[in-house]
Amino acid sequence: MQKSNKKLDPDEMLFTLDQLEQTTEIMSKVVSRLKRQLMQLQQAESDREVLSKPVSEAPTPAKQRRTLH
Known part of the structure; x- marks a missing residue:
């Protein structure tokens, strides 16, 4: 990218x-x-996994969400 010596117009910058x-x-x-x-x-x-499992099996807990900082 080339730098230009053109002065930046404030209205153009705001736009x-x-x-x-x-x-x-x-x-x-x-x-x-x-x-x-x-x-x-x-x-x-x-929901589909829970419905397809036998009643004796407990549903697995959902995965924890990761937070990016």
Whole structure:
């Protein structure tokens, strides 16, 4: 990437920052929706496993979620 000697226009910078903010908001919503769908799939799979096991077997506890920092 080449650096230009062009002076940055504050209005252009604000516009670009607004676009970035909108993009990150949309990406955050998409990630949240994907996480929700994955949790629903995991729950459905867990429910199927519980229903398919004999009554004498106890259901296994769900895996703990990892938190990234």
